[in-house]
Amino acid sequence: MFSSPDHTPPRWLFVALTLCLAAIFAALMGRPDTASLSVQAAETAPVATIIPPTPAAPTPAPAPTPEPTPETTPEPDWSQPVPVGEAVDQEEWFSDAVFIGDSRTDGFRLFSGITSEADFLVHTGITVYDVVDGKNVIRRGDKKVSILDALAERQYGKVYISLGVNELGYRAPENFAETYGKLIDAIREREEDAAIYIQSIIPVNTEKCKANDQLYYVTNENIAAYNETLSAMAEEKKVRLVNVAEALIDENGEAVKDLSADGVHFKKDGYILWLDYLTTHTGP
Numbered sequence: 055m056f057s058s059p060d061h062t063p064p065r066w067l068f069v070a071l072t073l074c075l076a077a078i079f080a081a082l083m084g085r086p087d088t089a090s091l092s093v094q095a096a097e098t099a100p101v102a103t104i105i106p107p108t109p110a111a112p113t114p115a116p117a118p119t120p121e122p123t124p125e126t127t128p129e130p131d132w133s134q135p136v137p138v139g140e141a142v143d144q145e146e147w148f149s150d151a152v153f154i155g156d157s158r159t160d161g162f163r164l165f166s167g168i169t170s171e172a173d174f175l176v177h178t179g180i181t182v183y184d185v186v187d188g189k190n191v192i193r194r195g196d197k198k199v200s201i202l203d204a205l206a207e208r209q210y211g212k213v214y215i216s217l218g219v220n221e222l223g224y225r226a227p228e229n230f231a232e233t234y235g236k237l238i239d240a241i242r243e244r245e246e247d248a249a250i251y252i253q254s255i256i257p258v259n260t261e262k263c264k265a266n267d268q269l270y271y272v273t274n275e276n277i278a279a280y281n282e283t284l285s286a287m288a289e290e291k292k293v294r295l296v297n298v299a300e301a302l303i304d305e306n307g308e309a310v311k312d313l314s315a316d317g318v319h320f321k322k323d324g325y326i327l328w329l330d331y332l333t334t335h336t337g338p
Contacts, residue, residue: 130294132293132294135254135295135335136295136297136337138335139336140334141333142334144169144329147212147333148168148171149171151173151214152174152175152205152213153215153216154205154215155214155217156179156217157178157179159174159216161325162328163176166328167329173208177201180201181217181220182217182218182230182234183221186240188202189201205245206244209245210245211247211249212248212251213241213245213248213249214251214253214332215237215250215252216255216298217234217255218255218277218281218284219255219258219272221280222269222271222277223269223270223276227283228283230280230283231280231284231286235287235290238250238287238293249337251337252293252294253296254281254285254299255277255281256277257302258273258277258308259308261311262314264317265317268316268317268318272318294337298332301328301330302324310324
């Protein structure tokens with residue numbers, strides 16, 4: 055009879071297993087608790103104090119630059135003729151000017167030496183009444199148009215007017231000035247930006263008027279009365295009055311004999327003085 059084999063593990067195996075388990079247990083018991091260490095570290099670590107940066111002082115806004123004060127042109131004294139001033143260059147000054155007038159202005163065009171750039175709307179014998187009524191006296195091609203229609207063909211910087219001798223003896227000075235005022239209004243409708251210059255009626259030379267059989271009513275007394283109402287009208291309408299007579303009269307208030315051709319019109323030297331006067335009386 056055979057005996058059953060002994061399946062009990064050897065003793066040494068138990069001893070080895072026991073030692074291994076003891077070693078593992080010892081290792082586990084000696085391992086530090088990392089979670090606790092982390093908490094402890096967090097609790098004991100110094101807390102950093104965060105100091106916010108000091109904000110920089112705001113840069114002051116630059117002071118606004120004051121707007122330059124625009125220069126203003128002084129208002130003319132409309133009650134007085136244009137005063138004398140520094141002479142302008144006539145070539146430049148009259149390059150955008152137009153002259154409206156009668157035969158005296160036509161002589162000025164021909165003999166004064168004024169620049170050819172200036173325009174002239176003139177007619178011998180023309181009156182302020184003819185101009186306002188639209189009398190056709192300015193030739194344009196094969197037809198004639200009125201002075202006001204011709205004026206509207208271009209925009210001017212300056213309008214010079216010289217009328218009055220042919221009106222003497224026809225109507226009262228007040229009626230003359232009233233009609234002249236209507237002419238100013240009509241010019242302003244067509245030339246809104248133009249400066250308007252009224253030229254005083256230049257006195258005549260009595261001696262030469264008689265010698266040349268000028269009309270009896272062409273006298274300095276009548277001219278003075280017309281000029282007086284013309285001055286009042288210029289103030290009312292606020293237009294520049296140029297007393298060009300100052301350049302051409304003597305101590306008695308008559309046209310200088312040596313400058314006068316026929317008592318009413320002038321010689322070349324007279325027209326040159328007329329132009330010189332205009333260049334030194336342009337006003338503000």
